Amino acid sequence: MGIELLNITKKFAAYTALDNISLSVASGDLVALLGPSGCGKTTLLRIIAGLDLPDSGKIILENRDTTWLPPREKNVGFVFQHYALFRRMNVFENVAFGLKVLARDKRPAKSEIKDRVEHLLKLVQMDWAMKRYPSQLSGGQRQRVALARALAVNPRVLLLDEPFSALDAKVRQELRRWLRKLHDEIHVTSIFVTHDQEEALELADRIVVINKGRIEQQGTPQEVYDHPANAFVYNFLGNVNVFHGRIRNGWVILGEQHHVEAPDELKNLEEKDGKAFVRPYEIGISRIQSNGSDLLGTITDVRLLGGQIGLELECDGFNTPIEAEISRELFRNLELGRGEKVFVTLNKVKVFTGDYEI
């Protein structure tokens, strides 16, 4: 096991940041800690690195109990959100720092340090900037240097705290793909913290969804996305329409009286309140009524969302507008526009009641 956390609890004066968290990360995995800001994910990362101490619990890195070790003895690589490069050192010196501070008997020879730093800078595609100072680099370049610096000491685990959130959208996406490729090459056990569900879905082998200091769900991106354990996870992983629904006699009733056939598991359930979720792209838009349960809606707003078109629909019996996403092609073919009437089909309605998934 690469990283094993046992019952980590951390309380601050006013609130509980981490509430009895246990988590295992297999060697070589790239894991995302995903959650809203303030959910405790960064605190957890800092505790693993030894930069914060837990109130109770155990941290086992590669079968070694490191709970009470200071950060310098843990041998973890830590990449900060705002890079935290050493401003008065150039790129080469930054990356070499971890090797130069080793005790004399463990420190590699100068030429070895040079080779290793050059190798790492090639790996992060920054070997052209060895003599530059951090202030002469862009945010994305700085973060790559920070990554090379963290890797220089051969860390057992690599921890990244919102590594891309200070970068602009284009660079963020590039760097994300690049990090995934890099991880496939070097296979160091890694945990990164993010509040961006897209980033987590695209990058991670496994996702751990955290909310209010507790783990809500963990699994592969596919599992978490397709089978969210609860309303929070479903809500957090992407845009969603929320309806207050009611389950009765095998039907889910949304709005005033819109019926959707309930999935098998809840056919036998007696009457119950619940919340229903539909992703915007699971909503069908048509000029022709396909079956009796279609809603009649009026388009109140049209938005361009890159490759997709976003529609805002007002439907009879629903007091909040419904968000839908359709392809540009469909939008053109149906000759849609503001004020047009269309039929709306709700596919894949997900209903949660109380604590368990239905």
Add this chain to the structure above:
Amino acid sequence: MASLTRKKRTILPGFGLSMGYTVFYLSAIVIVPLSMVFLNTLHMGVQPFINAVTSPRVLASYKLSFSAAFFAAIFDAFAGFLVSWVLVRYRFPGRKLLDSLVDLPFALPTAVAGICFATLYSPVGWLGQFADKWHIGIINTPTGIVIALIFIGFPFVVRTLQPVLEELEPEIEESAYCLGATRLQTFRKILLPHLFPALLTGATLAFARSIGEYGSVIFIAGNLPMKTEIAPLMIMSKLDQFDYAGASAVALVLLLLSFAMLLVLNGVQDWQQKANH
């Protein structure tokens, strides 16, 4: 084409007026009074000037002023570093009070400070009695002068260092620890290089201020000829004897030396900015 020759437009108004005011202010408050020192010495002729500034008493006073200011500045660099570190890095009750106490030497009339020192370190004073018992000379010695100058220069170091310390994110230190550096290594290789220029600036300011300090020193110094006379006191005593030219000559040398200090300081600041890009 006329528009090409018009002066550049800027959004900020009133450059002409404010620049004119700046030049006028600098002339009236700084340049004109200081040039009087030059003019006064011009009447003297070269030989009397050299005689005036190289008399053994004057030379001894320069030596004392500069060496005392130097040692005080060194001490202030250490003490000021510690205090600004504590003020920036820790949160504790009474921090605000401590922070404003630092400014006291700025605000206190220097003569008041001088009297305080003189009473405190006199052979019957709170601290002076111990010094007297163990035969440590403080009052009427260079040591006393250094103590007074430490007090005067102290806030300069703290106030220049504080903002630089504040902008040094804790993450920088944390990343050094994660990379395996010990506390000492982190201090030596990361913190000190970062803070050194500000420390040097603060110490230089304290030094420059101490050279000219008069009020707080004369009470504790005892003003013994050749032993504890500081340079500003030499000016005063020459004025007392109506030797205006001689006083101006001593003042001119002090002025030039202070100006040289400021040039060095500017050089240091330039270097600091370049290193920070």
